[in-house]
Structures are given as C-alpha cells and as structure tokens.
Amino acid sequence: MKIAERLKMVRPSGIRKMFDLAQGIPGVISLGIGQPDFKPPPHVIEAYKKALEEGYCGYSPSAGYLELRKAIAERYENKYGLTYNPETEICVTSGACEALYTILQAYIDPGDEVLIPDPGFLYYERDVHLAHGKPIHIPLKEENEFKMNPDDIAEKITPKTKMIIINFPSNPTGSVMSRKQLKAICEIVEDHDIILVSDEVYEEFVYDGHKHICLAKIAPREKTVIVNAVSKTYAATGFRIGYVVADKELLLPILRIHQYVTANANSPAQIAAITALRGPQDAVKEMIAEFDARRKIIVNGLKRIKGFKVVEPKGAFYVFPNIKAFGMNGEKFAEYLLNEAKVVVVPGSEFGPSGEYYVRISYATSRENLKEALTRMEEVLEKIEVAE
Numbered sequence: 242m243k244i245a246e247r248l249k250m251v252r253p254s255g256i257r258k259m260f261d262l263a264q265g266i267p268g269v270i271s272l273g274i275g276q277p278d279f280k281p282p283p284h285v286i287e288a289y290k291k292a293l294e295e296g297y298c299g300y301s302p303s304a305g306y307l308e309l310r311k312a313i314a315e316r317y318e319n320k321y322g323l324t325y326n327p328e329t330e331i332c333v334t335s336g337a338c339e340a341l342y343t344i345l346q347a348y349i350d351p352g353d354e355v356l357i358p359d360p361g362f363l364y365y366e367r368d369v370h371l372a373h374g375k376p377i378h379i380p381l382k383e384e385n386e387f388k389m390n391p392d393d394i395a396e397k398i399t400p401k402t403k404m405i406i407i408n409f410p411s412n413p414t415g416s417v418m419s420r421k422q423l424k425a426i427c428e429i430v431e432d433h434d435i436i437l438v439s440d441e442v443y444e445e446f447v448y449d450g451h452k453h454i455c456l457a458k459i460a461p462r463e464k465t466v467i468v469n470a471v472s473k474t475y476a477a478t479g480f481r482i483g484y485v486v487a488d489k490e491l492l493l494p495i496l497r498i499h500q501y502v503t504a505n506a507n508s509p510a511q512i513a514a515i516t517a518l519r520g521p522q523d524a525v526k527e528m529i530a531e532f533d534a535r536r537k538i539i540v541n542g543l544k545r546i547k548g549f550k551v552v553e554p555k556g557a558f559y560v561f562p563n564i565k566a567f568g569m570n571g572e573k574f575a576e577y578l579l580n581e582a583k584v585v586v587v588p589g590s591e592f593g594p595s596g597e598y599y600v601r602i603s604y605a606t607s608r609e610n611l612k613e614a615l616t617r618m619e620e621v622l623e624k625i626e627v628a629e
C-alpha cells in the first residue's frame with residue numbers, strides 16, 4: 242500500500258533506534274531517557290485513583306474540565322502575574338506533543354516558514370513537515386552557550402515566516418536565556434507578522450539561581466502561544482496532560498483542530514492534574530534538588546574525561562557535550578559507547594544538523610547509574626587518541 246507523501250519528510254526517530262539496539266544487552270545503563278525517573282507525588286496518584294472510582298471515565302469538555310483550566314489560570318496568575326481567562330484562553334491537550342502538533346495544524350499553510358531551534362526537540366521539525374510547512378533552523382551555538390542569538394533570527398526572517406518556536410530551558414542542550422536576551426527576541430516578534438510559540442515544559446527545571454522567564458510576560462500577548470504540561474514537572478509523562486495558553490483570538494483555531502485530533506485529553510488524568518497544580522509542591526522541589534545534584538555529578542565527571550567539551554547546562558535534565566575530539570560523529574560515538582561501555586546516549590544529529598558532533602546525555606537516572614556510566618565511559622574513551 243502506498244503511504245502518504247508527507248511521511249517521506251518524517252524520519253523515524255533515531256532515539257528509538259538506540260533503544261532498540263540496547264534491548265537485550267544485559268547491564269546496559271541508559272542516559273537516553275527524556276522523562277524524570279520519579280513517580281508522581283502520592284497525593285496526585287491518589288487523586289487519579291479517586292477520579293476513576295468517582296466515574297471520571299467518559300468524555301470531558303474538549304478544551305478540558307473548566308476546573309483544570311481554572312487551576313492553570315491560577316498558576317499563571319500566581320507564578321508570573323499573567324491573567325488568562327480559563328473559559329476562552331486555555332486548552333488542555335494530550336501532552337505538550339499534541340499541543341505542538343495542533344498549533345502547527347491550526348496556523349501553517351504549505352510553504353509557510355517556521356523558525357525552529359537547531360538543535361531542538363525533534364517534534365518541532367516533524368510537526369512543521371506534517372503541516373506542509375518549511376522548517377528553518379536557527380542555530381544554537383556552543384560558543385554562545387547554546388542560547389538563541391537574535392541576529393540569527395533576524396537574518397532568517399522572510400515574507401514567508403509565519404512562526405518561531407522557542408524552547409528554554411532547552412531540550413537537548415539544557416541552556417536557558419536571561420530576560421534581556423529573550424526581550425531581544427520578543428522585539429523581533431513585535432516588529433514582524435509572526436506567531437511566537439514558547440515551549441516551557443522544563444520551566445521548573447532551572448539551577449544555580451536562574452529564574453525562568455515565561456515568554457508571555459515580555460512578548461506581545463496577541464502573538465504569543467505558551468505550551469506547557471504536567472508531564473515533566475510532576476513526573477507524569479504517562480498522564481498525557483499538556484496545555485496551551487494564549488490570547489482568545491489566537492487560541493480559537495487551535496481549539497478547533499484540537500477537537501478533531503483528540504476530542505479531549507484523558508479525563509481522570511485531568512482531575513489528577515488539578516490536584517498536582519493546586520496541591521503541595523514539595524515533591525517538585527525535592528525532585529529538582531536531586532536533578533541539580535546529578536547535574537553536578539555528570540558535568541564534573543564529563544569534564545574530567547579528556548576529549549569532552551562541556552557547556553554547563555542551567556536547565557532541563559540534559560547535557561550536550563561536544564565529542565568531535567574523539568574523531569567520530571555523534572552517531573558513531575553513541576554506537577561505540579553502547580558496544581564498548583554498555584551506555585546509551587543519543588546522537589546530537591537527532592535534534593538537528595548542528596548537533597552532528599554532539600551527544601545528548603540525560604541525567605534522569607540515579608546517582609549510582611551516573612557514576613557507573615562515567616567510570617565505564619572513562620575506561621573505553623581513554624583508549625582513543627584525542628585530537629587537541
């Protein structure tokens with residue numbers, strides 16, 4: 242059977258390939274994971290169970306239960322002083338993944354250009370293709386600590402540019418941006434007829450005193466779409482609860498697509514998400530503190546191994562070291578580490594062409610696993626003549 246043309250533009254995920262290769266290898270340590278290795282807080286799990294028992298098993302309103310939308314609106318009000326109307330300016334989606342797909346389907350026509358970070362979360366490029374748009378890469382350069390340079394954006398804007406997607410804290414680099422740096426990007430959005438989509442799923446995962454800046458705080462309201470989720474913050478990726486927050490006019494087309502893509506997000510998980518957002522946040526703080534400790538272990542460990550060039554990440558739970566000195570690209574390097582050290586990392590090229598000589602290392606695993614993985618990596622990488 243002939244498959245749809247659009248699928249030709251959607252490469253299979255190389256992350257899956259790494260996981261498939263690792264299957265069945267005993268003692269393998271995975272540093273490829275893109276989700277917290279924690280459980281949701283117990284009161285959230287209880288709320289989920291109770292929701293099932295109380296019969297929240299049917300369809301819910303397409304935009305999500307109003308009570309959840311109110312909880313999301315409260316969060317933006319309390320955390321950032323931003324006011325969004327829960328009735329008309331919030332849509333609950335099946336994870337941030339569905340949010341991104343739906344936004345692109347709602348706004349992108351064939352040939353429209355969408356600026357995306359390179360390296361960046363791999364869904365961006367795939368979703369732009371699925372909307373028949375043209376992804377335009379904005380390089381996040383190592384020498385610039387993987388921050389997005391406003392000049393690089395300005396250079397890529399054409400009459401066809403319809404949207405820019407940004408993501409800080411960033412997957413895969415762990416980079417963050419200051420208010421001043423983000424402001425410069427927002428000014429470009431202000432001056433052009435483009436929509437800004439800010440994917441902020443890692444907003445809580447910031448370290449060394451960095452404060453997350455919600456883009457809606459500084460960008461023009463009528464052009465800004467915020468994507469978020471309970472997935473990472475509450476270690477609840479399987480709940481599939483994400484959300485879109487945007488000005489009423491901007492949200493309307495997104496709501497229309499969302500309804501036909503998924504009808505509504507998981508109903509009992511929405512009830513649990515209300516508890517997650519409104520309940521105590523201690524478990525989140527503890528999880529972030531643990532991630533911070535692991536970040537230090539992995540960063541210091543990598544710096545000790547000759548050949549890695551490491552930009553210290555200030556957010557998310559990834560490190561994106563340069564591995565060019567080992568004389569391999571990221572794909573070969575990842576295969577080498579899997580075969581020789583039984584350690585899984587993800588080739589940087591998965592996240593865009595700029596990632597060719599990098600790998601993404603996730604520290605969403607125990608300190609013991611991280612230390613063991615570092616010991617194994619050191620042992621096998623010592624054998625390689627490193628370019629100066």
Ligand SMILES: Cc1ncc(COP(=O)(O)O)c(C=O)c1O
Binds near residue numbers: 336470471
């Ligand atoms: C930057 C980024 N956005 C969105 C997502 C997807 O989140 P969700 O699990 O809520 O669909 C991920 C997951 O890895 C991510 O890294």
